[in-house]
Amino acid sequence: MSTILQDIETQIASLKTTTTKSNVGIVREVGDGVARIEGLSDVMLNEAIEFPNGVIGLALNLEETEVGAILLGDYSGVVEGSEVRTTGRLLSVPVGKGLLGRVVNAIGQPIDGKGPVKSETQYPVEKIAPGVMKRKSVSQPVQTGIMAVDAMIPIGRGQRELIIGDRATGKTAVALDAIISQAKINIAAEKAGTKDFRPLYSIYVAVGQKNANVARAVAILEAAGAMPYTTIVSAPASETAANQYLAPFAGAAMGEWYMDNNMDALIVYDDLSKHAVAYRQVSLVLKRPSGREAYPGDVFYLHSRLLERSARVNQEAGGGSVTALPIIETQAGDVSAYIPTNVISITDGQIYLETDLFYQGVRPAISVGLSVSRVGSAAQIKAIKQVAGTIKLDLAQFRELAAFAQFGSDLDAGTKAKLDRGARVVELFKQGQYSPIAVEEQVAVIWAMKNGYMDDVPVDRVKEFQNKLQEYLQTRKTDVLTGIREKAALDKDLEASLKSAVEEFKQTFR
Amino acid sequence: MKITKEARRLSSQLFRLSLTEGRLDRAKVFSVVQSVVNEKPRHYLGALETYQRLVRLEIAKRHALIESATPLSAETSETVVNNLKQKYGQDLTTEFAVNPDLIGGMRIKIGSDVFDGSVRNRLALLQEQF
Numbered sequence: 001m002s003t004i005l006q007d008i009e010t011q012i013a014s015l016k017t018t019t020t021k022s023n024v025g026i027v028r029e030v031g032d033g034v035a036r037i038e039g040l041s042d043v044m045l046n047e048a049i050e051f052p053n054g055v056i057g058l059a060l061n062l063e064e065t066e067v068g069a070i071l072l073g074d075y076s077g078v079v080e081g082s083e084v085r086t087t088g089r090l091l092s093v094p095v096g097k098g099l100l101g102r103v104v105n106a107i108g109q110p111i112d113g114k115g116p117v118k119s120e121t122q123y124p125v126e127k128i129a130p131g132v133m134k135r136k137s138v139s140q141p142v143q144t145g146i147m148a149v150d151a152m153i154p155i156g157r158g159q160r161e162l163i164i165g166d167r168a169t170g171k172t173a174v175a176l177d178a179i180i181s182q183a184k185i186n187i188a189a190e191k192a193g194t195k196d197f198r199p200l201y202s203i204y205v206a207v208g209q210k211n212a213n214v215a216r217a218v219a220i221l222e223a224a225g226a227m228p229y230t231t232i233v234s235a236p237a238s239e240t241a242a243n244q245y246l247a248p249f250a251g252a253a254m255g256e257w258y259m260d261n262n263m264d265a266l267i268v269y270d271d272l273s274k275h276a277v278a279y280r281q282v283s284l285v286l287k288r289p290s291g292r293e294a295y296p297g298d299v300f301y302l303h304s305r306l307l308e309r310s311a312r313v314n315q316e317a318g319g320g321s322v323t324a325l326p327i328i329e330t331q332a333g334d335v336s337a338y339i340p341t342n343v344i345s346i347t348d349g350q351i352y353l354e355t356d357l358f359y360q361g362v363r364p365a366i367s368v369g370l371s372v373s374r375v376g377s378a379a380q381i382k383a384i385k386q387v388a389g390t391i392k393l394d395l396a397q398f399r400e401l402a403a404f405a406q407f408g409s410d411l412d413a414g415t416k417a418k419l420d421r422g423a424r425v426v427e428l429f430k431q432g433q434y435s436p437i438a439v440e441e442q443v444a445v446i447w448a449m450k451n452g453y454m455d456d457v458p459v460d461r462v463k464e465f466q467n468k469l470q471e472y473l474q475t476r477k478t479d480v481l482t483g484i485r486e487k488a489a490l491d492k493d494l495e496a497s498l499k500s501a502v503e504e505f506k507q508t509f510r
Numbered sequence: 511m512k513i514t515k516e517a518r519r520l521s522s523q524l525f526r527l528s529l530t531e532g533r534l535d536r537a538k539v540f541s542v543v544q545s546v547v548n549e550k551p552r553h554y555l556g557a558l559e560t561y562q563r564l565v566r567l568e569i570a571k572r573h574a575l576i577e578s579a580t581p582l583s584a585e586t587s588e589t590v591v592n593n594l595k596q597k598y599g600q601d602l603t604t605e606f607a608v609n610p611d612l613i614g615g616m617r618i619k620i621g622s623d624v625f626d627g628s629v630r631n632r633l634a635l636l637q638e639q640f
Contacts, residue, residue: 019626020631021625
């Protein structure tokens with residue numbers, strides 16, 4: 001009997017002696033956030049590797065005798081001769097609803113001082129985009145709350161719409177407006193208890209931004225009450241290039257969690273030009289061959305694989321969507337530069353912001369001629385399609401005529417009417433920052449414009465007319481607005497009641 | 511000194527020449543180095559430097575460093591060496607070292623593989639879990 005006991009005891013003892021097998025390497029060279037490591041014979045591409053003091057690295061170059069890795073976090077403790085070990089896992093970040101309202105860095109660690117992130121799940125940072133069979137076409141709208149965008153350049157859930165423009169033309173403002181609008185819609189629907197409502201959660205990825213700008217964005221979102229629906233991934237200019245390179249991928253991983261769990265997410269990549277610059281730096285210090293403008297050959301693939309991860313998937317694959325709003329900063333309006341053309345060709349359209357318009361006081365400074373949305377019109381609700389169907393064309397015609405009319409004073413009545421209408425539409429589409437307009441109000445206002453109720457209002461009072469009309473509808477005619485919101489289309493009855501409401505309002509407008 | 515592409519190519523050619531059946535051949539290594547030194551082809555210094563590194567890494571692959579907190583008894587070291595030779599082949603070279611930092615247990619490093627059964631490692635694992 002005692003021998004059996006002894007046997008068991010030895011068995012247990014042998015279980016307790018844990019000998020771990022690991023694969024190690026020695027740092028031969030370190031600098032600029034990149035380490036070259038000798039050894040690591042079993043390392044995989046894109047595997048997370050562990051340096052002393054818990055610093056994590058990412059193996060990017062596997063060469064004959066060396067491994068090139070980027071270092072994430074504080075790497076001042078990593079010196080020549082440090083021992084590195086493989087972890088056997090890909091670099092991953094925490095995902096889930098625990099991240100809402102938080103500010104995290106490129107590897108998902110909180111930097112807002114609100115304690116650890118509550119998250120059970122981890123997603124790999126690099127993931128292959130959903131394939132053809134998993135996808136579904138875009139059919140639900142993202143209401144940005146910006147009238148010019150929602151009416152002329154509509155965005156659908158699962159779309160990738162580029163926001164492009166020079167510095168200080170309001171690119172970030174457009175993106176933040178979209179985020180704030182989502183939060184407002186979410187809050188309103190939660191309050192009303194709308195059935196089958198699909199909230200849209202936002203992720204704002206700041207790459208290479210000034211720390212002050214990120215702080216301002218956080219403050220704006222907090223003031224607007226949008227933070228409870230938003231995650232901010234921050235890799236500001238003071239972070240290493242490696243972190244800046246990773247941040248958008250981390251944001252995409254966080255978005256994918258919503259997509260896989262039948263929810264919708266909106267990601268803003270602010271901005272991808274700085275991301276390309278960070279990746280160029282990483283590539284150059286890793287001694288990868290450089291190409292045009294010293295960008296590495298795979299800079300196109302860098303952005304295409306990132307943006308391909310925004311999709312709308314069918315029920316079997318999760319049923320959610322990720323909408324991407326990448327931002328690109330151009331130099332002196334040059335959209336034909338290397339990175340802008342790359343990203344334009346990847347995305348499903350672009351919102352082009354122009355400096356000239358901005359200084360003319362047209363804000364948001366959206367250039368109607370150059371902005372397009374390739375898939376969004378399928379996602380517009382019927383009501384807005386009914387009222388805004390031809391507005392883009394009208395506005396384009398107005399621009400052409402306006403340029404022509406500068407030379408002559410006597411114009412025929414038709415041309416004059418077109419010019420007058422155009423000037424009022426331009427005025428109507430001016431909108432203050434961080435004040436999104438609900439879609440039903442947009443429909444009502446554009447309807448009033450389209451049916452000539454603003455033709456006798458002086459151009460400088462159009463904005464006032466619009467604001468007062470909105471206020472009137474909100475306070476006195478809520479049934480009309482609710483009707484538009486619920487039916488999502490303008491039928492005969494609704495149009496009649498809208499007509500009477502606008503006529504009634506017009507009596508009071510002086 | 512920057513090692514050129516040609517030097518690197520030459521060195522890997524030299525390295526291939528010094529193998530017999532996939533194993534490093536001592537005699538061949540000597541003759542290869544000797545002939546390079548005599549003939550002095552283009553980029554020979556860079557090539558030799560890279561060659562040395564390749565040989566060093568190849569030797570490390572077939573060399574076991576056995577560290578323990580206290581000197582091992584002859585019996586234990588023999589068992590360890592025999593077991594390792596069974597696993598990695600008879601031409602494995604071994605080296606014993608005493609490292610009090612391990613606190614207890616043994617740590618064996620062969621090439622880039624590390625088998626760590628030391629108390630230090632177990633403490634580190636424990637620390638990670640909490």
